[in-house]
Amino acid sequence: MSASAAEQTQRGFVGRDTATGEDFCPILGFDHLELYVGNAKQSAAYYCHAFGFECTAVRGLETGERARASCLVEQGDIRLVLTSALTSSHDAARSVRRHGDSVAVIALRVPNAEEAFAAAVSRGARAAAPPAIARDEHGELRHASICLYGDCVLQFMERRAYGGVFGPGFEPAPETPGAAAPASCGLLAVDHVVANVELGRMNEWARFFSRVLGFNQLVHFDDEAISTEYSALMSKVMQDGSGVIKFPINEPAEGRRKSQIEEFLDFHEGPGVQHIACRTEDIVDTVSRLRENGVEFLHVPDTYYDDLEQRVGKIDEPIDRLAELGILADRDEDGYLLQIFTKPVEDRPTLFYEIIERHGARGFGEGNFKSLFVALEREQGLRGNL
Ligand code: FE2
Numbered sequence: 001m002s003a004s005a006a007e008q009t010q011r012g013f014v015g016r017d018t019a020t021g022e023d024f025c026p027i028l029g030f031d032h033l034e035l036y037v038g039n040a041k042q043s044a045a046y047y048c049h050a051f052g053f054e055c056t057a058v059r060g061l062e063t064g065e066r067a068r069a070s071c072l073v074e075q076g077d078i079r080l081v082l083t084s085a086l087t088s089s090h091d092a093a094r095s096v097r098r099h100g101d102s103v104a105v106i107a108l109r110v111p112n113a114e115e116a117f118a119a120a121v122s123r124g125a126r127a128a129a130p131p132a133i134a135r136d137e138h139g140e141l142r143h144a145s146i147c148l149y150g151d152c153v154l155q156f157m158e159r160r161a162y163g164g165v166f167g168p169g170f171e172p173a174p175e176t177p178g179a180a181a182p183a184s185c186g187l188l189a190v191d192h193v194v195a196n197v198e199l200g201r202m203n204e205w206a207r208f209f210s211r212v213l214g215f216n217q218l219v220h221f222d223d224e225a226i227s228t229e230y231s232a233l234m235s236k237v238m239q240d241g242s243g244v245i246k247f248p249i250n251e252p253a254e255g256r257r258k259s260q261i262e263e264f265l266d267f268h269e270g271p272g273v274q275h276i277a278c279r280t281e282d283i284v285d286t287v288s289r290l291r292e293n294g295v296e297f298l299h300v301p302d303t304y305y306d307d308l309e310q311r312v313g314k315i316d317e318p319i320d321r322l323a324e325l326g327i328l329a330d331r332d333e334d335g336y337l338l339q340i341f342t343k344p345v346e347d348r349p350t351l352f353y354e355i356i357e358r359h360g361a362r363g364f365g366e367g368n369f370k371s372l373f374v375a376l377e378r379e380q381g382l383r384g385n386l
Pocket of ligand 1: 192194275277354364
């Protein structure tokens with residue numbers, strides 16, 4: 001899918017230099033997330049049939065690519081590129097061996113990739129890939145990448161001069177005889193992308209987003225705010241000038257037992273993306289569809305709903321329906337939100353998804369942290385990792 005004219009003329013979000021007020025890193029939005037997986041074809045089938053994505057483009061031996069195979073799956077404005085290696089020496093093979101299936105690239109749409117890269121590097125980012133131009137008969141795609149936590153990279157993507165399907169090397173996905181098109185589950189956009197980093201590294205990464213991209217800190221949760229009987233964690237949320245791009249960063253805190261963040265770091269073998277939150281405007285319908293498709297969610301105790309209305313006030317959705325589906329609610333000064341978390345979507349207890357519906361609220365469900373983490377620890381105990 002090419003960028004629309006409206007997107008291209010959309011005003012960039014502001015990464016301002018605090019001293020000069022200069023807008024040094026305008027960002028237009030999330031472009032896509034690339035996951036390195038063991039088998040792109042099978043992952044795409046899972047995302048399509050369980051989550052309601054549609055496979056729209058492919059890259060591989062049939063399209064002239066010799067090193068890797070990719071499927072682009074889309075739903076609303078969410079684009080996931082699922083990539084697996086065709087040779088053992090490709091980065092995707094090394095990544096899967098170490099991390100299992102995981103997010104390798106977070107791509108942000110920018111008006112000028114070269115300028116974004118130069119600004120980031122001059123502010124202390126480590127280069128992952130210098131500015132490059134990919135060309136085909138549909139135009140030019142300009143991109144450059146900087147290193148993020150773990151093996152993740154942040155890619156700047158400039159689509160102004162490209163009109164083809166996703167990018168050079170990709171072709172529209174062929175129609176598969178007998179395969180019905182999956183029904184959308186109503187997922188609209190990426191709301192936030194959360195990282196888990198090692199003990200003591202959260203502040204370093206918060207400073208990175210502030211210094212390199214001009215993000216500011218939206219909120220800070222200390223270990224008092226996020227603790228259970230057994231474990232604790234700390235979190236800072238960094239956002240761009242408009243509040244559209246949000247990157248929460250978690251680190252483990254001292255606790256009696258192993259925290260969910262430590263479990264992630266052990267099985268992911270290092271820091272990386274813990275969850276991707278996807279926005280919907282009808283979470284009841286979205287979660288009903290996902291459950292019908294076999295997506296598994298964290299279980300919250302029935303008692304969570306007993307005093308929900310006292311805790312969050314009046315909400316539009318019937319509470320018995322939220323209880324049936326296991327959807328959580330929370331309120332902040334700007335409004336309320338509804339959210340639910342899947343179980344990890346691979347064998348390792350690593351990457352999972354959040355589904356979120358916002359009614360004004362700009363937070364992350366702080367009121368749900370405690371019940372959520374108790375639920376996470378129950379799962380962790382069942383895996384023998386608590
Ligand atoms: Fe989240």
